[in-house]
Amino acid sequence: MSSSTATANRGRGPLVPLGARMWIRERPLVPLLFLLLGLIVTLELVRPGIVNATWLANTIKFAIPLAILAAAQTLAMLTGGIDLSVAAVASMAAYLVATQAPVHGPLVAVLIAFGAAALVGLVNGIGIGVFRVHPLIMTLAMTLVVGGVVTVYMLSVVTSGVRVPAELNWLSQQTAFGFLPHSLLLFVPLAALILLGLRRSGYGRLLYALGDNETAARLSGVRVWQVLIALYIVTALLAAVAGMLFAGLLNTASAQLVNGFLLPSVAAAVIGGTSIFGGRGGYAGSIVGAVILTVLSTLLQVLGMQEAVRQILYGAIILAVAAAYTRITEDG
Amino acid sequence: MTAVARPSGPLRDTRLMAALANAMRQDTWTIALVLLLVALLVLTRLINPNYGPFNVTSLAMAALPVALAAVAQAIAVISGGIDLSIGSVMALTSVTAATLFVGASPELSVGIVLAILLMGVVIGLINGSLIVLTRVPDIVVTLAMLFVWGGAALLVLNRPGGAVTPWLRELMTGSLLIDWLPRALVLLLTVVGLVWIPLRRSTLGLSIYAIGSNRLAAFRSGVNVGRTRIAAYAFTGLFAAAGGLALTAATGIGSPIPGPYLLLSVAAVVLGGVSLAGGQGGLLGPIIAVFILALIRADLTFLGVNPNYAEVIQGAIMVLVVMFGAYVTLRRRRRA
Numbered sequence: 001m002s003s004s005t006a007t008a009n010r011g012r013g014p015l016v017p018l019g020a021r022m023w024i025r026e027r028p029l030v031p032l033l034f035l036l037l038g039l040i041v042t043l044e045l046v047r048p049g050i051v052n053a054t055w056l057a058n059t060i061k062f063a064i065p066l067a068i069l070a071a072a073q074t075l076a077m078l079t080g081g082i083d084l085s086v087a088a089v090a091s092m093a094a095y096l097v098a099t100q101a102p103v104h105g106p107l108v109a110v111l112i113a114f115g116a117a118a119l120v121g122l123v124n125g126i127g128i129g130v131f132r133v134h135p136l137i138m139t140l141a142m143t144l145v146v147g148g149v150v151t152v153y154m155l156s157v158v159t160s161g162v163r164v165p166a167e168l169n170w171l172s173q174q175t176a177f178g179f180l181p182h183s184l185l186l187f188v189p190l191a192a193l194i195l196l197g198l199r200r201s202g203y204g205r206l207l208y209a210l211g212d213n214e215t216a217a218r219l220s221g222v223r224v225w226q227v228l229i230a231l232y233i234v235t236a237l238l239a240a241v242a243g244m245l246f247a248g249l250l251n252t253a254s255a256q257l258v259n260g261f262l263l264p265s266v267a268a269a270v271i272g273g274t275s276i277f278g279g280r281g282g283y284a285g286s287i288v289g290a291v292i293l294t295v296l297s298t299l300l301q302v303l304g305m306q307e308a309v310r311q312i313l314y315g316a317i318i319l320a321v322a323a324a325y326t327r328i329t330e331d332g
Numbered sequence: 333m334t335a336v337a338r339p340s341g342p343l344r345d346t347r348l349m350a351a352l353a354n355a356m357r358q359d360t361w362t363i364a365l366v367l368l369l370v371a372l373l374v375l376t377r378l379i380n381p382n383y384g385p386f387n388v389t390s391l392a393m394a395a396l397p398v399a400l401a402a403v404a405q406a407i408a409v410i411s412g413g414i415d416l417s418i419g420s421v422m423a424l425t426s427v428t429a430a431t432l433f434v435g436a437s438p439e440l441s442v443g444i445v446l447a448i449l450l451m452g453v454v455i456g457l458i459n460g461s462l463i464v465l466t467r468v469p470d471i472v473v474t475l476a477m478l479f480v481w482g483g484a485a486l487l488v489l490n491r492p493g494g495a496v497t498p499w500l501r502e503l504m505t506g507s508l509l510i511d512w513l514p515r516a517l518v519l520l521l522t523v524v525g526l527v528w529i530p531l532r533r534s535t536l537g538l539s540i541y542a543i544g545s546n547r548l549a550a551f552r553s554g555v556n557v558g559r560t561r562i563a564a565y566a567f568t569g570l571f572a573a574a575g576g577l578a579l580t581a582a583t584g585i586g587s588p589i590p591g592p593y594l595l596l597s598v599a600a601v602v603l604g605g606v607s608l609a610g611g612q613g614g615l616l617g618p619i620i621a622v623f624i625l626a627l628i629r630a631d632l633t634f635l636g637v638n639p640n641y642a643e644v645i646q647g648a649i650m651v652l653v654v655m656f657g658a659y660v661t662l663r664r665r666r667r668a
Binding site for chain 1: 595
């Protein structure tokens with residue numbers, strides 16, 4: 001270990017001192033929080049006074065649904081998988097709620113949406129866990145299937161119209177005391193559950209075990225297919241929650257509502273230090289990643305840059321953070 | 333095979349499976365795809381007796397950008413990577429070409445076409461170098477580059493516009509020699525063949541397969557892994573740029589918004605028998621898969637099926653084919 005680190009250091013030069021690297025490797029959140037702080041300071045410098053209660057509330061409001069999508073992505077990535085169907089499932093859930101709520105009331109509508117999401121997750125899980133289809137392909141294919149079905153459904157219910165239930169607006173748009181969005185009521189327990197679940201529960205450890213070495217996990221008696229089916233049902237349910245929050249936030253719903261957030265959800269997990277090969281990472285980083293991406297897009301907007309430059313910088317920063325992470329945390 | 337007395341019952345069944353598994357390992361996947369394509373063509377004639385040369389040529393023309401995207405993706409996947417930025421690169425090259433073509437003489441436009449292809453190579457070199465230098469997984473780097481190249485496309489042209497040089501359009505419209513042979517298909521096979529056949533026979537081509545199959549073994553056999561990966565992405569960029577040119581030629585303009593080419597290219601690569609694990613498959617399979625998917629879509633339209641179901645069916649076919657492939661592989665592994 002020490003000799004290999006020394007070799008790597010010699011090759012790369014003392015860019016980051018060995019002691020600092022070890023320290024950061026143990027605490028991957030620290031540099032991320034510094035990056036976030038740096039972005040906020042830059043934002044304040046660019047437009048003094050922008051960092052206030054309203055800004056805070058807006059940032060949290062937009063970061064929460066992204067953080068929930070990133071949660072789904074993080075869980076899948078910990079096992080070495082990926083869930084590309086989160087955006088399609090989230091859009092589907094949002095659309096189901098918005099069209100079923102006027103007919104059956106919000107509660108039944110939410111249950112219908114969760115049921116449909118769980119079904120998609122089950123199919124994903126069976127494909128990946130039982131038939132061993134590559135997660136990328138399976139969830140990509142389900143994206144096509146779900147997107148197509150929702151579009152057909154969209155054309156058939158055109159008459160009843162889309163109306164986001166007021167309860168969802170309350171949850172994801174409104175704030176208490178001017179700076180605490182109501183969605184925190186949902187997000188804080190959910191995040192705590194995921195953080196604790198990953199650390200303390202047997203199931204959480206199994207996700208890491210699968211991502212680290214699936215054969216070893218299998219030989220230790222883990223029923224891999226059951227873990228994977230449960231995982232993809234959970235990611236689909238998380239995606240459904242995120243979709244409903246997006247619907248409440250944007251006060252609209254369509255088959256494409258959440259599509260633009262698919263790649264940011266992967267990016268948030270990657271920035272947060274979760275390895276796309278599995279076995280390493282955690283949810284705390286993904287939450288910070290989601291906040292960083294939200295603040296970043298505000299900053300790029302405030303700087304008055306055109307969409308083109310914003311996209312380029314967005315991509316460049318994702319790459320830079322991922323590269324810095326690899327450099328710091330990589331063994332050897 | 334014929335000399336072997338036919339056993340009956342379960343024994344024959346297992347032999348059949350073994351033969352199938354063995355066949356799947358070789359080119360039979362491609363042969364099966366060709367048979368499927370022919371069956372689909374027959375089916376299309378049955379559904380729509382008027383289906384003729386005109387339909388075939390327009391199908392080939394519409395499928396050309398997708399086929400080039402699939403070829404680009406297949407090379408990245410064979411080398412053990414994946415390129416999520418293909419759609420953006422196609423958009424960028426397409427708008428650049430469309431902007432340059434405005435008012436260009438035919439002679440100048442030949443230079444423009446070559447410049448765009450070179451641009452694709454450079455983009456691929458940048459993608460590949462970033463992957464090798466940062467040591468960040470391919471999927472993450474190309475995800476980030478998806479935004480970068482997409483943004484660059486918007487910088488070049490922020491709304492659909494531009495033009496196309498007439499000869500490029502003529503190159504892929506209509507048919508050649510006989511009515512049933514679309515020019516777009518001939519163009520596709522020529523372009524891909526000119527690059528791929530020499531490449532596949534060269535050391536570089538072998539190295540691309542080697543690093544996709546087992547990077548460590550390739551490294552220990554003396555392959556320069558980093559350089560080979562970069563080269564593979566350069567070829568991916570080249571074909572993505574060709575796809576961008578085909579897109580401009582097919583639509584007559586350039587659009588900075590990436591089309592569905594990323595999803596379609598991955599779908600075609602998987603259906604075409606290229607393993608996402610790398611090191612396996614060729615380019616013919618993905619190309620045929622593109623035409624199969626396009627024909628299915630056309631058939632559904634003729635049948636009056638809601639076009640949105642086409643996506644559902646496309647997704648379902650993808651899953652079923654891959655599940656079948658995985659099932660056969662599993663059976664084979666258990667026997668071994």
